[in-house]
Amino acid sequence: MMMKLHLLVTGLCFTIVAMSSVVAEVPTHPPDRHVRSSTLPPQAVSSLHAYGFTLLEPVTPFSPEPEVAEELDEYDKEKEETLLNGIVSSAESLIAHHSDYNSAVRRFRLASILGHSGAAATIGALLMAGDTHLKRDVAAGVASLRRAAQVGQPDALAMLGFLHASGLAERHGVRKGLDQALLYWTIAAETGNVYANSALGFRYMHAIGLRRDYETAARYYKQAARAIAFDGRYWPTPQNFQYGEIPLASSLMSVGRTRFKEGMFKEGPPEPTGDDHEVYHYHRHLAETGDTNSMTLLGSLLLTGGLGMRADHQQARERLRQAAAAGHGEAHGLMGHLALREGNYTAAMTHFRHSAAREDRNGHYALGMIFLHGLGGMKKDLSKAAMHFELAAERDHAKASFELGLMFDHGQGRDKNAEKAMKHFQASAKLGNIQSKFYLGVLLFDRRAAPGSEGNGREALRLFKEVAEAGEWNTLFDLAHSAFDRKDMFGSLYRHSQAAHAGIELGQHNAAMILEMSKEGDMAELSHWSRERMIAEMRELYEMSGLQGHTHSHIRAGDVSYLENNDFWGAFRSYNNSANMGNAEGMFSVGMMHARGEGVQMDREKAMDALFMVTKKDSGSVVAGNVAIVGLRLQWWLGDLWEWWTKVWDKTAPRQNEETSISGDESGTSEDGSGKLSASRAVKDRTTVGDDLALVGGLLAILVTVLLVRSKRLARQNGDSGRVGMVSHVVMGVH
Incomplete structure (x- = not known):
């Protein structure tokens, strides 16, 4: 029987979709390296020599009796399948034990040549990703994935769906298109594929290309979560x-997942600092x-x-x-x-x-x-087991709390008590135990229609999603960061994008930042993308991240639209999304865009409302919000003063023009040829400059005042009267 590939392997090659499989035990020794050449396709013979396999001479052909021919065919197919599974299993074992990556890659190649669809999907993903051990070949990777997909291999189907969704292989015939992605994922999801179920669940959850449907999203995520929770390696x-x-x-913590920051791109990937040493x-x-x-x-x-x-x-x-x-x-x-x-x-x-x-x-x-x-010849004692689990659970041991939940739920070692079982499952889930999260999710999902259980379905969806994003995803992020460290920007983008289109927020943020911060020539594989295309892709990824609660992603999407595209309406929408989620920076940007009439109609009242919200958000935003409020009020006051002066000038200008204008004199002729010099137009031509000067002057005055007040306060607190004079001189430029 064809065996699905080990999840760790698919993590390394980013065919994360194989997480839906319960991993079978694999042999730690390579299979028999003697193969009878009569059973091989011609294109595989030369490859076998390179991989160290010995070809046996074919046996003398014979013609079996008709009644046994079919039985012999089945026997040959079974032996061939056993051989292929042995090759793949040995490759998985080599990678799982970090023993010989190069040999593992060669064995996957061999199994792929011999027709193992799972190996073809794996080697295709490996070639797409590239690594220090394997040169990237996107064209060959796509071809291998397509061969596997033709026979319905779920990992390959899910990977092709990802490539259609991301557009990273457009040069090789996999054009960007969500419709094609959804088709591939739907087929793969029917097999229980984790990646496909996660990708579809995410899109139903956030209405991306599909109608929003939380119940359908929960069903897809439940399928993915079940595969992870009951994976033999995690139970x-x-x-x-x-x-x-x-x-x-206890003093050590796992590294976890790294969120990219702008400073990491300034001088390229950071060099090792030696801190660990x-x-x-x-x-x-x-x-x-x-x-x-x-x-x-x-x-x-x-x-x-x-x-x-x-x-x-x-x-x-x-x-x-x-x-x-x-x-x-x-x-x-x-x-x-x-x-x-x-x-x-x-x-x-x-x-x-x-x-x-x-x-x-x-x-x-x-x-x-x-x-x-x-274990170890000790007699089973459920009462003692429960006692020790309780003592461990009191010290926040997640697995111990889960075991206690099971014991109370089934009445083993402790009296059956559904309330106590739920209490321990909840405690375990809070500590990150994926089995407890799945169990709670199932209970909530099954009770979603019960009276008084409003919100149970949404909470179940959240828990299923968290479980689906556990497993070997850390392996993918580790490899993505390793690619970034060695300046392989496309490799890092490829890995982060895989996580992104499976609905993992960190992958969305990091992939978007790579696109935003990368320089020309960083990614030859995407050299055909224009800057406008880059901006569109990064906005899409930032908005996905923002939908999941990372408000700063909305800010970055807004900045890209405002600064690079002059898309003020798009920028306003992103800033407004962030503001609605309580982000002070988003509120500030919304206020300033209302004040300047950029992307929306100018509205002083809405501008003030947004900026007042900034001052109430947190202590770190009070100064910025108040400076903007006073500065805008000063700007508007000066602007109103200019407008008043303009009206006065317009009333007196005609009389002055009658007295001073000279017929035919260019200097006194208006643009419309009326012979009247419009003072209001002259003033309006200077309005923008005047507004900007007023705003800058007002902000500087307020900033100086704030600094002086803060310096005096610090001086009083420290009892250092000389400090006030020093700060005053520095601020005012007095020497």
Whole structure:
């Protein structure tokens, strides 16, 4: 049976859509490298030699009896399928264990040549993305994805949908078009594909190309969330507990996902600062002085290879042993996990008990799992398991709270109690546990039509979306940031865009910023895009991000429209969206556009309302809002004064012109040839300059006043009377 590709592989090659699969256990050794050449297509023979496979001579042809011919055909197909799955499984294993990326790529290529559609989708995505190990070839990647899609491979269908939605492969025949994207995603979603379900759920949720329908959005996200929540790698099984990731030391935190900022683009991608190296040496010094926290932290780093360090279990064990000997509870817990992996249950139990005695939450959780499943020859004891889970949950252990929720829900180890079960599921969900989030989402979604349950459907949708965006997405963002660091802007854009069109806000923001900040020549693959096209794409991505609550994305979309496109109405809409979400910068921009009549009709009242809201938003906005209010009032007062003077001038100008004008004198002739010099037109020609000067003068005067007041206040607080004079001289330019 054809096996779907491992999610980690698809994370690395950005075929994230394979997250819908429950991962099967794969062999850690390569398959038999002897292949009978009579079963291979001609184009594969030369490739097999390059990949190190030995071709056996074909057997002498024979003609079987008709009644056994069909059986023999089925037998050959089964053996061929087993061979292909073995090649793909070995490639997955190589990547999963970070052992030999190049060999994994070669095996995916081989399986693709031999007709494995999943491998074809994977190698297509790898070629699209490019990496330090594989030169980018967008044309070949698109061709490989199309071959896989022709036989209905879900990952390939979802990837082609992404390419149509993003337009990143237009040069190679995949034109931008949401209709085509929706078609591919709809077909892929029928198979339970995570990426396709997420992409469709996002668009139904925010009415992007589809009618807004929260219930339909929740159904799509529920499908994606189910695949993630019940993925065998994430469910708290005994195998995952024993052989899964070892918990990080509490003083360490995972890096998470990085939001791009403008400063990161000023001089290109930042060079490594060496901070991690300094952190390591700092804690190494403390560890040598006997600090057990630093010993434990170093041991954890050496176990996991954190902060760029090479994993070294021998050194890790020595550091942790020293800390445990000194009575450090967390070090005992980590030593227990090492012993558990080695099958030494006696040592593991000893360390976990020492850890729990020192109130370490991981120690309590470990004992709970051992008693729950009867690991290491220990007798199952659900009551003891529940007790240890409770002690861990009191210390905010997400998995322990989830286990307690299950125990109360099913009446195992504790009396059945739906209220307490819900309480623990909610606590676990708040701490980020994806199984608890999914469980709560299902309960809320099923009760959405019950009386008094208004809002349950929307809350279920939120929870399903959060679960769907868990899993291996961090792998994608890590690779996207790595591409950015090595100045591969298209590679970073490609990865962030994949997350963006699956509905992940951070991907939308970062992809838009890459398009905004990239310079000409940064992305040869998009050299056919005009600047106008770039602006349109980045606006689309910024607006997607803004729809999900990141108000600054609306601000950036507005800035791009205002400064680069002179699209004042588009800018106003973006600023107004941000203002409606409570962003002070958006309120300020809306007020100033009303005041200047840019994109909207000039309206002094609306301008003042918006600016007054700025002053009430937060303390950091008070000065800017008040300066703008006083400056505009001064500008309007001077403008009204000019207008009054203009009217007075217009009344006296005709009499003056009769006395002073000379017939035929050019200097006294108006543009319309009437022979009357219009003073009002002369004044109006100077109105813009006068307004700007008034505004600038007013703002400067207010700014000087604010600085003087603040300096005097600081001087009074510090008891330093000389400081006032110094600041005054600096502000006023007096020397």
